[in-house]
Amino acid sequence: VHCEHQFKSGFDVAFNFDSKHRITALFGPSGAGKTSLLMMIAGFVVPDKGYIAFDDRVLLDTEAGIALAPESRHLGVVFQDQRLFPHLSVEDNLRFAQRPSPLNREESPFTRIAEVLELNDLLQRRPASLSGGERQRVALGRALMSAPDLMLLDEPVTSVDEPRRETILSYVERVVHEWDVPMLYVSHHRSEVQRVADWILAFDKGRLTEQGPPDKVLGADAVVAAGEPVNLVRLTKVSPSQDGGWLGTVNAGNTITQLRLPANLKNPSKSVFVEFAASDVMLASGNTEGLSARNRLPAIVTDLVPRTGRVFVALEMGEQRLWAEVTTHAIEDLGLVIGSNVTCLIKSAALRVVD
Known part of the structure; x- marks a missing residue:
């Protein structure tokens, strides 16, 4: 990923990195540029200058005039506010996102997604009747229904109350393990990235300031302070x-x-x-x-x-x-x-x- 962009507000960003890890956290304070980068990767913001590729598949190359539309990038995006369709049931929200799967994947992932994310009892309900944690599970499921090559999660537990955050994080980990899909995970909470990430990209003021495993970026003391580390x-x-x-x-x-x-x-x-x-x-x-x-x-x-x-x-x-x-x-x-x-x-x- 290489992106440079200046927003109308005057805020400018410049990113240059390569990640091949299972869960990569984009970590830093609010306003550091994490979500801006995620939106560029997703295709919702086109940078002034940039090159983005995933598994040798070019998503953006401003010099070559390539800028794939968001729906053509094969990415699963989970927003902080979920953005579910309020007039559709949980099942219809999930099925709305389904696209034809590659030949090497199951014809329809619906049954397995509903099982792993424990959504079967919620399928006929509308989003307004769900808790914040339940809505976030549906949002995860909807992103998976598009058979993504990469998952993008933007502060997925910020709108969930504290007791349910650990539950949502466990579902995030299940998703990565079950579908073997890599993930970019945006957060400004140390405890979250300590829990889920195996590689951290640290940002501040629109720049990548450091990258490495959690114990290098956050310090080994911080990782242990979050509880006994699990291998x-x-x-x-x-x-x-x-x-x-x-x-x-x-x-x-x-x-x-x-x-x-x-x-x-x-x-x-x-x-x-x-x-x-x-x-x-x-x-x-x-x-x-x-x-x-x-x-x-x-x-x-x-x-x-x-x-x-x-x-x-x-x-x-x-x-x-x-x-x-x-x-x-x-x-x-x-x-x-x-x-x-x-x-x-x-x-x-x-x-x-x-x-």
Whole structure:
């Protein structure tokens, strides 16, 4: 993405970035230019000068005179105020957005969307009778009905009261996992981007000021302060093992390794995620022979966040980030410092497959 634009108000923006991550957060204070950028990507605002492409598909090239209309960009947009049709039922709002699906996708995603977002009991109701959280779930579903290549979410939980925000965020995560669709997520709340993003683009006064994983941009302390970090590792392939179980292939930077998955896994897809708690990760340095845990991932220590009697260890594994929770004694015994090479040991029983 490369965009430059000056608004009539005098506010100007200039963005230049490339992101290949699962959920990329556009983060910064109100008025930083986050929504302006999202609207340019969606096609609702055409910048004075710009180039926008997704998966080698050019959406905008002002020099070449290319500017695809919003409906031709194959993007699913969820606005802060939902923008549902008030005169239509929930079902009709969803079906209104459906476009012919590519041949490699199911003919109609309606049934699965209603199931995953738990909309079946709401299908005959009108938007005015729904809560803010319910309307946001419908808006998510409507965006998915267009079979998007990329989801754009503009402050999706701002209009939802505090108790329901976590619920909506869990649905956002379900959407990404279920349909394997990447997402740009706009927010000015640190807790939101800590929760959902695996890459952050930080903006201020119309400029991109910093980018990186949450613990780099926000600080590892801030990530831990939001609660115990949960690890989410992408598997590039799942295949049967010789003993009747399943093996998941992990791209660990310069190393390709495999994780032994829970034996009761049924009908795994080719690309899934495994989730596990920081407390489920044991760390070892040096020779790991003789240790019982068969799942071993190489990583580098990038930060140490001490808490009472324990330490959260931020780890880097290629482009993926991991967390381990260990005792202060373990840090001393292993001699861990930033930059240490370690092996992460995870038992198969601790892994939860998110497909």
